[in-house]
Amino acid sequence: MFTGIVEETGKVVFFQKKSDFAKIKIKCDTVLEKTQVGDSIAVNGVCLTVVDLDENSFSADISYESIERSTFKYCTTGWAVNLERALTLEKRLGGHLVQGHVDGIGKIVKIMEYKDAYKLQILYPSELDKYIAVKGSITIDGISLTVASEIAANTIEVAVIPHTFMVTNLKDKKSGDYVNIEVDVIARYLEKLLKKEKDTSKLYEDIQNLMSLEDY
Numbered sequence: 001m002f003t004g005i006v007e008e009t010g011k012v013v014f015f016q017k018k019s020d021f022a023k024i025k026i027k028c029d030t031v032l033e034k035t036q037v038g039d040s041i042a043v044n045g046v047c048l049t050v051v052d053l054d055e056n057s058f059s060a061d062i063s064y065e066s067i068e069r070s071t072f073k074y075c076t077t078g079w080a081v082n083l084e085r086a087l088t089l090e091k092r093l094g095g096h097l098v099q100g101h102v103d104g105i106g107k108i109v110k111i112m113e114y115k116d117a118y119k120l121q122i123l124y125p126s127e128l129d130k131y132i133a134v135k136g137s138i139t140i141d142g143i144s145l146t147v148a149s150e151i152a153a154n155t156i157e158v159a160v161i162p163h164t165f166m167v168t169n170l171k172d173k174k175s176g177d178y179v180n181i182e183v184d185v186i187a188r189y190l191e192k193l194l195k196k197e198k199d200t201s202k203l204y205e206d207i208q209n210l211m212s213l214e215d216y
Contacts, residue, residue: 001098001099001100003095003096003098003144004045004084005084005136006082006164006167006168008029009167010031010043010083011078011080012026012076012078013085014059014077015079017067022072022075023060025059026043026058027057028058028083030202031065031084031085032056036053038050040100042085042086042098043054043142043144043150044058045070045102045141045142045182046102046180048062049061049177056126070102070105071164071179071180074178082168094144096139097185098182100142100182102180102181103131103181103182106179107123107176107177108120108177108178108179109155111121111173111174112176114119118160119157119158120140120155120158121151121157122155122157124181125154125181126156128183131183131184133149133187134147134148137184138156141168143164143170145158146158146159
C-alpha cells in the first residue's frame with residue numbers, strides 16, 4: 001500500500017523484456033534507505049518487489065500482466081520514474097490509499113502552466129469512467145492527485161502545485177506522453193457492494209415469484 005506522495009525521481013539504467021516478464025534496474029538514492037530485498041517500491045505507480053539492490057540502485061522483475069497494463073510496455077533506459085516506498089504505520093497519509101495496481105494507460109492531452117500551478121488534461125480509457133469523479137482521488141504515474149474537472153468525454157483536468165511538478169517526472173512530460181492511471185480503490189469496492197446488492201435484490205425477487213407460483 002502507498003500514499004501517492006513521490007519520494008524521489010529515479011532513472012532506469014537497465015530494462016530487458018523476457019518471454020513473460022521484464023527485468024528493470026533503477027538508479028536512485030532516498031528510497032534505498034532501510035530497504036531490503038523483498039520490500040515493495042512503487043515505480044510510476046506500479047508496485048514492484050525489490051529482488052536485488054546495491055548502494056545506488058535496486059532491481060525488480062515485472063510480470064507480463066503489469067507490462068501490458070502499464071507504460072512499462074514503452075519503457076527504455078534513461079526513463080525518469082517516480083518512486084515511493086510502501087506505507088508504514090509511522091508514515092503520514094498525505095495523499096490517498098494507493099495499491100500500486102495500475103488500472104490502465106492514460107495520455108496527456110495538454111500541459112498548461114500558470115503562475116501558481118500547472119494543469120494537465122489527461123485522456124483515460126472509457127472503461128474507467130465509472131470510477132472517476134470530480135473532486136475524487138486519482139493516481140497518475142504514482143502521484144496522488146485530485147480530479148479538478150471533466151472537460152470532455154473520458155478527459156479530465158488535474159491541478160498540480162509547482163513543488164509536485166518539479167520533484168516528479170511530470171517536469172519531463174509533454175503532450176502525447178503516456179501515463180499510468182490507478183483509480184481510487186474505494187470506488188471499486190463501492191461497485192462490488194452495489195453489484196452484490198443488485199444481485200441480492202434479484203434473488204429475492206425470484207424467490208417471491210416462485211412463492212407466488214406455488215399458490216396456483
